Amino acid sequence: MEETLLDIDLKDREEYIINMGPQHPSTHGVLRFETCLQGEMVKYIIPHCGYIHRGIEKMSESLSYPQLVHLTDRMDYLSAHMNNEAVALCVEKAMEVEVTDRVKYIRTILAELSRIASHQLWWSAFGMDLGALTTFFYGLRDRERILDIFEETTGTRLIQTFITPGGLMNDVHPNFQKRVREFVTYFRKKLPEYNQLLTGNVIFQERTKGIGYMSKEVAISYGVTGPSGRGSGFHCDIRKLAPYSAYPFVKFNEITATEGDTFARYWVRMQEMSESLDIIDQLVDNIPQGDYMLALKAIKAPKGEFYHSVETARGELGVFIVSDGGPNPARIKYRTPNFSNLFVINKIAAGHKIADLVAISGSLDLVIPDIDR
Amino acid sequence: MYDFAPFIDSYTSYLNAHFSPFWAGLISMVSLGVALLLFYAVLGLYLVYAERKVCAQMQNRMGPNRVGPMGLFQTIADLIKLLLKELIYIRNADSFLFNIAPFIVIVASIMAIGSIPFARGLQAVDLNIGVLYILAISSMGVIGVLIAGWASNSKYSVIGAMRSGAQVISYELSVGLALLCAITFAGSMQLSEIIASQQDGWWIFKGHIPAFVAFVIYLIAGTAETNRGPFDLAEAESELTAGFHTEYSGIKFAFFFLAEYMNMFVIAALATTLFLGGWLPFHLYNFTAFNTVMDYIPPVFWFFGKTAFVIYVMMWFKWTFPRLRIDQLLALEWKYLLPISLLNLLLISFLTLMQWHF
Amino acid sequence: MALLTTFREVGTYFREIYSGVASLVRGMRVTGGYFVRPQTVTQRYPENRKELKMFDNFKGELILVHDEQNHHKCNVCNTCMRKCPNGSIEVISKKIEGADGRSKKVLDKYIYHLDMCTFCGICVSVCDEHALKFDQEFEHAVFDRSKLVKQLNLPGSISQKEANNE
Numbered sequence: 001m002e003e004t005l006l007d008i009d010l011k012d013r014e015e016y017i018i019n020m021g022p023q024h025p026s027t028h029g030v031l032r033f034e035t036c037l038q039g040e041m042v043k044y045i046i047p048h049c050g051y052i053h054r055g056i057e058k059m060s061e062s063l064s065y066p067q068l069v070h071l072t073d074r075m076d077y078l079s080a081h082m083n084n085e086a087v088a089l090c091v092e093k094a095m096e097v098e099v100t101d102r103v104k105y106i107r108t109i110l111a112e113l114s115r116i117a118s119h120q121l122w123w124s125a126f127g128m129d130l131g132a133l134t135t136f137f138y139g140l141r142d143r144e145r146i147l148d149i150f151e152e153t154t155g156t157r158l159i160q161t162f163i164t165p166g167g168l169m170n171d172v173h174p175n176f177q178k179r180v181r182e183f184v185t186y187f188r189k190k191l192p193e194y195n196q197l198l199t200g201n202v203i204f205q206e207r208t209k210g211i212g213y214m215s216k217e218v219a220i221s222y223g224v225t226g227p228s229g230r231g232s233g234f235h236c237d238i239r240k241l242a243p244y245s246a247y248p249f250v251k252f253n254e255i256t257a258t259e260g261d262t263f264a265r266y267w268v269r270m271q272e273m274s275e276s277l278d279i280i281d282q283l284v285d286n287i288p289q290g291d292y293m294l295a296l297k298a299i300k301a302p303k304g305e306f307y308h309s310v311e312t313a314r315g316e317l318g319v320f321i322v323s324d325g326g327p328n329p330a331r332i333k334y335r336t337p338n339f340s341n342l343f344v345i346n347k348i349a350a351g352h353k354i355a356d357l358v359a360i361s362g363s364l365d366l367v368i369p370d371i372d373r
Numbered sequence: 374m375y376d377f378a379p380f381i382d383s384y385t386s387y388l389n390a391h392f393s394p395f396w397a398g399l400i401s402m403v404s405l406g407v408a409l410l411l412f413y414a415v416l417g418l419y420l421v422y423a424e425r426k427v428c429a430q431m432q433n434r435m436g437p438n439r440v441g442p443m444g445l446f447q448t449i450a451d452l453i454k455l456l457l458k459e460l461i462y463i464r465n466a467d468s469f470l471f472n473i474a475p476f477i478v479i480v481a482s483i484m485a486i487g488s489i490p491f492a493r494g495l496q497a498v499d500l501n502i503g504v505l506y507i508l509a510i511s512s513m514g515v516i517g518v519l520i521a522g523w524a525s526n527s528k529y530s531v532i533g534a535m536r537s538g539a540q541v542i543s544y545e546l547s548v549g550l551a552l553l554c555a556i557t558f559a560g561s562m563q564l565s566e567i568i569a570s571q572q573d574g575w576w577i578f579k580g581h582i583p584a585f586v587a588f589v590i591y592l593i594a595g596t597a598e599t600n601r602g603p604f605d606l607a608e609a610e611s612e613l614t615a616g617f618h619t620e621y622s623g624i625k626f627a628f629f630f631l632a633e634y635m636n637m638f639v640i641a642a643l644a645t646t647l648f649l650g651g652w653l654p655f656h657l658y659n660f661t662a663f664n665t666v667m668d669y670i671p672p673v674f675w676f677f678g679k680t681a682f683v684i685y686v687m688m689w690f691k692w693t694f695p696r697l698r699i700d701q702l703l704a705l706e707w708k709y710l711l712p713i714s715l716l717n718l719l720l721i722s723f724l725t726l727m728q729w730h731f
Numbered sequence: 732m733a734l735l736t737t738f739r740e741v742g743t744y745f746r747e748i749y750s751g752v753a754s755l756v757r758g759m760r761v762t763g764g765y766f767v768r769p770q771t772v773t774q775r776y777p778e779n780r781k782e783l784k785m786f787d788n789f790k791g792e793l794i795l796v797h798d799e800q801n802h803h804k805c806n807v808c809n810t811c812m813r814k815c816p817n818g819s820i821e822v823i824s825k826k827i828e829g830a831d832g833r834s835k836k837v838l839d840k841y842i843y844h845l846d847m848c849t850f851c852g853i854c855v856s857v858c859d860e861h862a863l864k865f866d867q868e869f870e871h872a873v874f875d876r877s878k879l880v881k882q883l884n885l886p887g888s889i890s891q892k893e894a895n896n897e
Contacts, residue, residue, distance in 0.1 A: 016528065018529065018532075025610055025611050026611040026612065040532070040536075040700075063816055064814075066814075066853060067816035067851075068816070070816055070849055070851035070853075071816075127695065128611060130611075130695035130696060131602055131603060131609070131610075131611065131694075131695045132694060132695035132696075133428070133602070133692060134428070134431060134432050134692050134693060134762055137432035137433060137434060138432070138433075141433055144772070151785075151786050151788070152787075152788060153788065154788065155788040155789050155790035155850070155852065155865060156789075156790050156850055159849075159850075161849075161851040161852060169852050169856055170788070170852075170856065173786075173787070173788060193761055196757045196761050197693070197758045197761045197762070198758070200754045200757055201754050201755065201757075201758050202750070202751035202752075202754045202755060203694055203695050203696075203697055203701075203755070204695045206698075206701055207695060207696075207697075207698060207701070353698055353699065353700070354612050354613075355609070355612050355696070355698040356698065357612075358611050358612050427766065430765065430769050431762040431763075431765050431766045432765070433765060433770050433771055433772045433773070434771065434772075434773050435771055435773050435775070438775065689759055689762065689763060689766075690759075692762055693755075693758045693759050693762045694755065709748065
């Protein structure tokens with residue numbers, strides 16, 4: 001019989017419990033791991049979330065569809081474009097309209113750029129979790145270039161609110177293609193440096209290989225998606241399973257690994273960065289002409305229930321809209337990737353050391369506002 | 374500049390001529406203490422500054438650049454800030470031990486500095502067991518760390534202190550064995566004699582590969598002994614927030630911080646003295662012209678230059694490598710460093726016995 | 732045979748050490764390379780204020796566009812106020828007597844709550860008159876929250892429509 005969180009007798013607390021979080025350098029936000037220790041060993045972990053719950057789903061019920069897009073940026077702020085895209089695609093599906101190819105291409109390029117940016121930040125923070133402090137600055141240095149591209153087109157760096165139901169907020173900047181191309185060549189050169197600094201490092205490999213093993217079955221039963229799930233051999237890339245936007249037009253590989261340990265999750269993300277560069281490479285030179293926004297009279301979903309999911313940098317983000325035909329959703333539900341990814345931590349980190357817990361939670365790449373919404 | 378002995382001698386004879394022997398001794402001791410403390414504070418602060426600049430450059434940043442030209446007074450400003458900060462009183466802490474721990478740590482590092490030869494004739498005490506003394510004193514610091522962790526009554530601190538205990542006790546062995554290599558070569562534990570034995574070449578060159586291996590082992594184990602990255606498990610920022618000094622604030626925290634840098638200096642200075650010829654200049658085998666030019670550089674610069682190089686290498690380690698896990702840390706010591714240094718010591722003893730070193 | 736295995740084990744032991752040290756040196760070459768050839772990417776911010784130029788589309792703060800005659804384009808349709816997701820915009824109108832004797836609705840105060848704005852840009856995109864724009868100003872820090880509530884129409888300004896009728 002598998003031990004679950006509920007089986008642990010919560011009354012009997014003659015145990016050495018430390019609270020990692022809500023203010024702790026390794027949780028990257030206001031998350032609390034109630035960690036029971038035996039010496040250096042972690043016996044079990046109870047994650048406590050909800051410290052940054054803002055009621056985004058409830059707030060969205062009183063906002064129209066174009067308005068509620070700006071709240072989705074604040075969920076997983078590192079993949080803001082993908083979050084916007086998820087809502088936009090769901091509403092477009094409900095309205096049965098299709099955006100122009102130009103919009104599709106731009107959406108995909110932006111999504112892949114933010115995937116790279118997100119993975120860069122994850123790489124930086126992951127290195128820092130393991131004590132390699134220099135990674136943080138190299139990752140951020142390269143991420144700045146992507147944020148510059150975003151800023152030039154959308155006006156903001158982190159939470160863009162650029163993709164909206166029916167198209168984009170405005171057309172891309174004339175420099176966009178040039179800058180994206182520059183970035184692709186620049187980052188192709190910098191990526192090997194990442195590997196020299198961290199991936200090949202013997203200490204790093206010792207710290208990550210064989211740590212936090214997650215089997216494919218566990219990944220599926222906990223609903224772990226994204227690079228974390230793919231590290232366990234779970235084919236869960238929505239871009240492949242149900243291609244949306246411009247993904248049907250491009251050739252790319254779904255990166256999976258079978259090892260299921262922390263290093264596999266790390267490796268998948270590192271490969272995804274170069275895969276995303278390839279996707280951008282295929283798209284950026286042939287952005288078709290067209291309108292950036294559909295001329296829609298009113299953005300209203302018909303009565304009914306609609307679901308659409310996209311692949312964010314952390315996994316599957318599903319948007320479920322229940323509509324009564326009005327301009328606002330009657331109920332909106334986000335299936336956020338981090339919420340599912342978080343709760344596997346007790347399963348995979350129990351029995352390891354404290355330092356491994358930090359490495360494992362880093363390899364799951366948690367963004368806390370996405371958990372709490 | 375080249376020899377401090379006449380200056381020191383004239384100072385002592387001046388004191389002896391004008392004061393009674395008791396007062397002369399007291400004044401010389403006090404002036405020595407003040408000089409060492411001043412040296413300690415200034416050096417500690419500028420090591421912090423150096424580290425911040427070095428890591429900034431490695432990370433494509435500027436580092437401190439606001440206070441003073443190139444941020445030179447930044448750490449002084451930081452010290453003033455720390456002096457003025459509130460010392461937070463931990464209610465359930467063992468207040469006596471809690472307060473005494475930073476002093477143990479800092480006193481250990483000050484005492485070690487006392488017997489380091491900075492230049493010809495510039496050495497406070499030239500003990501005949503100098504190496505042993507520094508080794509003994511610098512390992513006292515860990516008692517302070519253990520006390521700090523225990524007395525803070527914080528779970529993070531206890532874990533950090535226990536890690537530190539396990540770590541320092543194991544790595545002490547490798548440090549000792551690596552130093553024994555140099556001692557075997559020199560045939561003495563007196564630091565001045567070890568330097569004298571390197572008159573015709575530094576041990577790292579004279580002692581073939583085993584000396585180099587001993588130097589590398591000493592550097593690794595020494596970094597571990599100072600609790601610096603990649604061996605900073607005792608404070609492991611991402612795991613234990615700040616480890617053993619989580620609960621310390623203000624100047625007590627500054628003591629721990631300063632002691633870490635001064636321990637690093639002691640380790641580097643010892644490496645310089647034992648392997649890199651101390652304050653001796655660099656000489657090429659028979660190039661008299663080159664050697665004369667080298668002799669013009671004062672010994673103080675030689676000493677601090679070499680020490681700075683060793684410190685730079687230790688900083689380079691810290692800002693490149695990820696942190697080890699506690700079991701890997703111990704495995705590194707007991708499975709790799711210790712057997713290799715034992716083997717190395719055996720080789721060196723053989724070399725010395727056969728007089729095969731240069 | 733046993734001896735051979737031992738030899739092989741010893742060989743692996745030293746090979747492990749060698750490959751480990753080699754990987755460490757590779758990492759040190761990266762950081763050391765940057766130390767020798769510094770490539771500073773950070774900027775000295777308050778000092779470089781003069782050269783610092785934000786991108787054209789940068790969303791600093793909302794402004795009501797005024798031309799040289801102090802005319803703005805707002806015709807008080809209130810769309811921006813209605814479309815704003817978090818109520819950062821208050822359009823206050825007043826009635827004035829036009830030249831033809833009929834009372835008209837014109838802009839009295841355009842209040843912008845910077846403290847509530849999330850910079851989604853909906854107001855700018857829904858404005859048919861292109862009366863709104865985002866400015867480059869980004870230094871918003873103030874000591875009093877009430878200073879973040881701004882009136883966007885300049886004192887004495889009138890709308891272009893109003894000006895044309897006169």
